[in-house]
Amino acid sequence: xxxxxxxxxxxxxxxxxxxxxxxxxxxxxxxxxxxxxxxxxxxxxxxxxxxxxxxxxxxxxxxxxxxxxxxxxxxxxxxxxxxxxxxxxxxxxxxxxxxxxxxxxxxxxxxxxxxxxxxxxxxxxxxxxxxxxxxxxxxxxxxxxxxxxxxxxxxxxxxxxxxxxxxxxxxxxxxxxxxxxxxxxxxxxxxxxxxxxxxxxxxxxxxxxxxxxxx
Amino acid sequence: xxxxxxxxxxxxxxxxxxxxxxxxxxxxxxxxxxxxxxxxxxxxxxxxxxxxxxxxxxxxxxxxxxxxxxxxxxxxxxxxxxxxxxxxxxxxxxxxxxxxxxxxxxxxxxxxxxxxxxxxxxxxxxxxxxxxxxxxxxxxxxxxxxxxxxxxxxxxxxxxxxxxxxxxxxxxxxxxxxxxxxxxxxxxxxxxxxxxxxxxxxxxxxxxxxxxxxxxxxxxxxxxxxxxxxxxxxxxxxxxxxxxxxxxxxxxxxxxxxxxxxxxxxxxxxxxxxxxxxxxxxxxxxxxxxxxxxxxxxxxxxxxxxxxxxxxxxxxxxxxxxxxxxxxxxxxxxxxxxxxxxxxxxxxxxxxxxxxxxxxxxxxxxxxxxxxxxxxxxxxxxxxxxxxxxxxxxxxxxxxxxxxxxxxxxxxxxxxxxxxxxxxxxxxxxxxxxxxxxxxxxxxxxxxxxxxxxxxxxxxxxxxxxxxxxxxxxxxxxxxxxxxxxxxxxxxxxxxxxxxxxxxxxxxxxxxxxxxxxxxxxxxxxxxxxxxxxxxxxxxxxxxxxxxxxxxxxxxxxxxxxxxxxxxxxxxxxxxxxxxxxxxxxxxxxxxxxxxxxxxxxxxxxxxxxxxxxxxxxxxxxxxxxxxxxxxxxxxxxxxxxxxxxxxxxxxxxxxxxxxxxxxxxxxxxxxxxxxxxxxxxxxxxxxxxxx
Numbered sequence: 001x002x003x004x005x006x007x008x009x010x011x012x013x014x015x016x017x018x019x020x021x022x023x024x025x026x027x028x029x030x031x032x033x034x035x036x037x038x039x040x041x042x043x044x045x046x047x048x049x050x051x052x053x054x055x056x057x058x059x060x061x062x063x064x065x066x067x068x069x070x071x072x073x074x075x076x077x078x079x080x081x082x083x084x085x086x087x088x089x090x091x092x093x094x095x096x097x098x099x100x101x102x103x104x105x106x107x108x109x110x111x112x113x114x115x116x117x118x119x120x121x122x123x124x125x126x127x128x129x130x131x132x133x134x135x136x137x138x139x140x141x142x143x144x145x146x147x148x149x150x151x152x153x154x155x156x157x158x159x160x161x162x163x164x165x166x167x168x169x170x171x172x173x174x175x176x177x178x179x180x181x182x183x184x185x186x187x188x189x190x191x192x193x194x195x196x197x198x199x200x201x202x203x204x205x206x207x208x209x210x211x212x213x214x215x
Numbered sequence: 216x217x218x219x220x221x222x223x224x225x226x227x228x229x230x231x232x233x234x235x236x237x238x239x240x241x242x243x244x245x246x247x248x249x250x251x252x253x254x255x256x257x258x259x260x261x262x263x264x265x266x267x268x269x270x271x272x273x274x275x276x277x278x279x280x281x282x283x284x285x286x287x288x289x290x291x292x293x294x295x296x297x298x299x300x301x302x303x304x305x306x307x308x309x310x311x312x313x314x315x316x317x318x319x320x321x322x323x324x325x326x327x328x329x330x331x332x333x334x335x336x337x338x339x340x341x342x343x344x345x346x347x348x349x350x351x352x353x354x355x356x357x358x359x360x361x362x363x364x365x366x367x368x369x370x371x372x373x374x375x376x377x378x379x380x381x382x383x384x385x386x387x388x389x390x391x392x393x394x395x396x397x398x399x400x401x402x403x404x405x406x407x408x409x410x411x412x413x414x415x416x417x418x419x420x421x422x423x424x425x426x427x428x429x430x431x432x433x434x435x436x437x438x439x440x441x442x443x444x445x446x447x448x449x450x451x452x453x454x455x456x457x458x459x460x461x462x463x464x465x466x467x468x469x470x471x472x473x474x475x476x477x478x479x480x481x482x483x484x485x486x487x488x489x490x491x492x493x494x495x496x497x498x499x500x501x502x503x504x505x506x507x508x509x510x511x512x513x514x515x516x517x518x519x520x521x522x523x524x525x526x527x528x529x530x531x532x533x534x535x536x537x538x539x540x541x542x543x544x545x546x547x548x549x550x551x552x553x554x555x556x557x558x559x560x561x562x563x564x565x566x567x568x569x570x571x572x573x574x575x576x577x578x579x580x581x582x583x584x585x586x587x588x589x590x591x592x593x594x595x596x597x598x599x600x601x602x603x604x605x606x607x608x609x610x611x612x613x614x615x616x617x618x619x620x621x622x623x624x625x626x627x628x629x630x631x632x633x634x635x636x637x638x639x640x641x642x643x644x645x646x647x648x649x650x651x652x653x654x655x656x657x658x659x660x661x662x663x664x665x666x667x668x669x670x671x672x673x674x675x676x677x678x679x680x681x682x683x684x685x686x687x688x689x690x691x692x693x694x695x696x697x698x699x700x701x702x703x704x705x706x707x708x709x710x711x712x713x714x715x716x717x718x719x720x721x722x723x724x725x726x727x728x729x730x731x732x733x734x735x736x737x738x739x740x741x742x743x744x745x746x747x748x749x750x751x752x753x754x755x756x757x758x759x760x761x762x763x764x765x766x767x768x769x770x771x772x773x774x775x776x777x778x779x780x781x782x783x784x785x786x787x788x789x790x791x792x793x794x795x796x797x798x799x800x801x802x803x804x805x806x807x808x809x810x811x812x813x814x815x816x817x818x819x820x821x822x823x824x825x826x827x828x829x830x831x832x833x834x835x836x837x838x839x840x841x842x843x844x845x846x847x848x849x850x851x852x853x854x855x856x857x858x859x860x861x862x863x864x865x866x867x868x869x870x871x872x873x874x875x876x877x878x879x880x881x882x883x884x885x886x887x888x889x890x891x892x893x894x895x896x897x898x899x900x901x902x903x904x905x906x907x
Contacts, residue, residue, distance in 0.1 A: 071394075073392075080384045
């Protein structure tokens with residue numbers, strides 16, 4: 001795909017970081033040596049994307065290039081390399097659904113089918129209402145609670161067809177459910193309750209400390 | 216030094232060398248696509264895999280530093296299998312369109328597939344295709360053929376200094392492109408075509424013109440600027456098909472400018488292929504050699520020796536200038552000048568007009584002070600060298616003169632000639648830096664040398680040179696950057712005003728006033744003779760129907776640079792031999808031969824009948840011309856003379872704002888369609904943008 005196909009047709013004419021973000025940029029730049037400003041390219045692109053409805057217009061790429069003292073094409077290379085950067089507008093809820101082996105074995109196809117049934121979109125598309133976008137991605141590192149999707153910054157885990165259905169219904173009315181396992185699991189603990197480490201067994205020979213007794 | 220064993224051969228390489236370089240030192244060929252000696256190491260094609268003892272996997276030899284005691288094998292079954300595997304992956308997405316590919320016959324991928332690949336393909340699945348990219352009038356792209364070696368990206372970023380090329384996307388969707396698909400705005404862009412190991416980037420003007428095996432190759436010297444880049448001219452029949460760079464570490468490394476490479480279509484038209492004579496109606500009419508010579512004889516016979524003058528142009532070979540100079544001496548005319556732009560250097564010793572530090576000397580310099588010079592457009596390949604030194608060694612660069620983007624940061628002093636006075640009197644950061652430098656360099660551009668007050672400027676530079684100790688025991692930091700290929704040879708031959716002789720500007724004025732009656736114009740197309748008196752008589756000898764021919768009374772058809780054996784001396788005094796590639800068209804002849812024939816016709820016969828005896832006479836008269844292929848430098852004597860400096864901008868000789876386009880500096884490049892397209896693509900757009 002050439003650049004013109006990768007980016008949005010309607011590009012805004014201007015992009016400027018907000019005053020609040022300008023302060024953040026100062027903090028970010030301070031983390032790197034002065035002559036290594038280009039190290040800040042990823043956090044700055046992220047900042048720009050968050051400010052601009054979760055997608056990066058070319059003007060934002062140019063603004064970041066200017067701040068990082070990099071050639072525009074270098075920033076574009078970064079922005080096109082990572083799937084986390086959107087070069088076209090996306091819906092308010094940007095769903096990244098994992099389709100890598102563990103999620104797939106645990107039923108990511110059902111999750112995907114549900115999204116298709118409810119919203120009529122496949123990977124890379126935005127729903128007619130403009131509220132949802134879907135992108136099939138590779139492993140997001142939550143395999144223990146597979147299958148899962150990431151919506152904006154939050155992970156939703158332990159999904160199946162019905163759970164995805166409920167999730168979308170609630171998001172459609174902007175009632176954002178709490179992140180994590182939809183079945184209420186803590187971390188990746190076994191269901192219905194932990195099977196190990198249920199009580200604290202002191203290390204043999206360790207001094208008994210009164211305040212440390214959780215059991 | 217590091218000692219290691221390659222296939223049982225012990226070799227010594229320098230510290231920091233790669234395993235691949237060690238293999239080459241041992242005489243072992245290692246196939247590669249992404250690795251290139253003059254670019255940074257990418258290590259992404261994996262074709263250079265070799266076996267290393269105690270390593271379970273083959274290693275990429277280009278990216279592996281050579282270490283003491285390493286044992287490397289390049290001819291084991293493991294290496295063979297690794298190469299076959301890499302080759303197979305490479306060919307998965309490479310189209311099998313060699314029969315219609317311009318790279319066919321000189322393609323690295325083709326050659327290495329034959330040499331290191333498997334006999335046939337196991338791949339049954341669909342191949343990917345990639346959209347072609349717009350890269351301007353010189354580069355045509357067939358991006359499906361790209362194997363992502365990123366040589367072009369590294370060249371644009373590291374050497375050309377225009378970081379506009381990049382690889383967007385990842386994995387199978389990776390593509391090489393310019394930012395928003397703009398043309399690659401560099402004077403060196405044509406080199407990416409040479410670098411491309413496949414047919415993804417090919418030469419657009421040369422597209423489908425010839426196959427590499429049909430061409431004859433001639434080693435020659437470029438005349439489009441004063442660097443004297445080493446080139447190979449490829450021809451078929453009597454036509455120059457293309458120009459490629461030859462490697463020469465001391466001059467052009469292995470790059471050439473786009474003008475060198477692509478102005479050759481200007482060699483075909485509009486050529487002067489027979490003598491012309493201005494008739495009674497004032498129109499140029501075809502004539503025979505006899506008629507032309509008779510007319511010249513009549514005109515010269517009528518004029519006194521003091522009323523005859525000659526000017527030599529920027530593309531002349533030394534032989535022609537020598538012959539003309541001798542002819543003028545025989546006639547008794549002191550009015551000779553090889554500096555058609557009105558430059559003032561030449562009469563104060565060789566040291567005053569040479570690039571004394573030598574081009575390779577830039578690699579040693581630690582402070583460079585540019586005065587009225589724009590190396591990007593006046594010597595594009597040299598500019599890349601300065602740039603590399605700026606980035607690799609942190610050379611400090613100052614400039615006095617018009618601002619222009621040189622692709623590296625420069626400390627600007629301003630564009631006012633009088634600033635030089637201030638520097639000499641009061642000093643400043645430049646003077647301090649030059650004083651502290653071990654190898655200071657001052658580069659004087661033509662813009663500083665063809666002003667009315669140039670002698671005064673030279674005087675100031677001379678004072679500055681003394682102040683900062685510019686010339687040391689083993690270092691001469693005084694440099695003149697010439698732009699004309701003929702200039703240094705002309706100066707060495709003393710094709711300059713003799714006793715009481717007039718320089719170019721006065722010759723032109725003399726033609727207008729009437730005290731110069733006959734002008735012999737040897738290929739000088741940039742002098743303006745339009746105001747000359749009606750009675751004056753101008754002989755033009757040259758190859759192209761450009762300004763010089765249209766302003767002449769007699770036109771003699773000369774050979775273009777590719778049609779004659781000739782000696783050219785580059786800006787650092789390097790004497791180089793250009794070779795004949797094709798024959799001159801029609802009645803056109805080698806320039807020295809025309810002058811020799813004319814000398815007999817007017818009864819002033821010159822004493823040589825062939826090129827070798829001319830060269831013998833010439834090198835006897837000017838012994839420096841006998842030293843070939845070596846940069847020369849000479850002691851810097853007193854330069855310039857005291858003169859008031861006018862407060863006026865210096866500008867530069869070629870490039871933005873000077874009125875002379877980089878792409879059109881001589882009759883050949885002005886006649887070139889490709890160069891005209893470049894002007895349209897790169898310079899008119901810039902102007903439009905600036906107007907916005």
